[in-house]
Amino acid sequence: MTISSMRGANAMQVLEQSVVVFSQNYLPLCRINIKRAIVLLLTDKAQPLGFTTEGGWRVHSPSLVIDVPKHIRLTVTSNERMWKVPPVNRREVLRRDHHTCQYCGGGKHLTLDHVMPRSRGGSHTWDNLVTACEKCNSRKGDVWRQAASRLRTLFEAGMQLRTKPKAPIHPAISFAEQFWIDMQGSLE
Numbered sequence: 110m111t112i113s114s115m116r117g118a119n120a121m122q123v124l125e126q127s128v129v130v131f132s133q134n135y136l137p138l139c140r141i142n143i144k145r146a147i148v149l150l151l152t153d154k155a156q157p158l159g160f161t162t163e164g165g166w167r168v169h170s171p172s173l174v175i176d177v178p179k180h181i182r183l184t185v186t187s188n189e190r191m192w193k194v195p196p197v198n199r200r201e202v203l204r205r206d207h208h209t210c211q212y213c214g215g216g217k218h219l220t221l222d223h224v225m226p227r228s229r230g231g232s233h234t235w236d237n238l239v240t241a242c243e244k245c246n247s248r249k250g251d252v253w254r255q256a257a258s259r260l261r262t263l264f265e266a267g268m269q270l271r272t273k274p275k276a277p278i279h280p281a282i283s284f285a286e287q288f289w290i291d292m293q294g295s296l297e
């Protein structure tokens with residue numbers, strides 16, 4: 110299919126748009142590009158979902174015209190793939206922390222930091238591991254070595270975690286949470 114025109118925008122701009130897919134049970138699942146949405150609509154695997162009145166796109170091909178809304182709902186049961194909490198390793202922790210140091214927000218020379226050091230009995234678990242840049246990691250080590258009241262001194266040294274570390278949650282659940290936050294924001 111070629112997208113030849115649409116209201117107020119050129120075909121290239123339309124192709125960059127995305128559509129939110131809901132499950133049969135009306136749970137927001139993910140975002141897909143408009144091409145995939147068109148395929149789902151044309152094969153009756155999804156139908157328009159009238160969630161809001163605004164938006165959507167009219168797409169023309171040589172043989173048909175199709176209205177693509179911003180939200181579609183699957184008409185088939187989605188085969189939710191089995192999802193497990195990922196293993197605790199460098200790659201997964203960096204991914205969870207969006208490849209940013211959880212102390213300064215930097216993105217270079219990243220390492221893994223045990224919030225409570227292993228030497229103090231800290232565990233190698235999701236809630237005790239964060240991404241830290243080399244600088245923050247060694248600075249934290251210094252503060253920790255020198256200070257008597259460690260956690261308090263880390264706080265005084267301005268070394269606070271930006272987020273409380275925890276295990277990743279199911280991608281569809283985190284997508285749904287963010288979706289409803291965004292929707293609330295757009296209604297206010």
Ligand SMILES: [Zn+2]
Pocket residue numbers: 210211212213214215241242243244245246
């Ligand atoms: Zn840092």
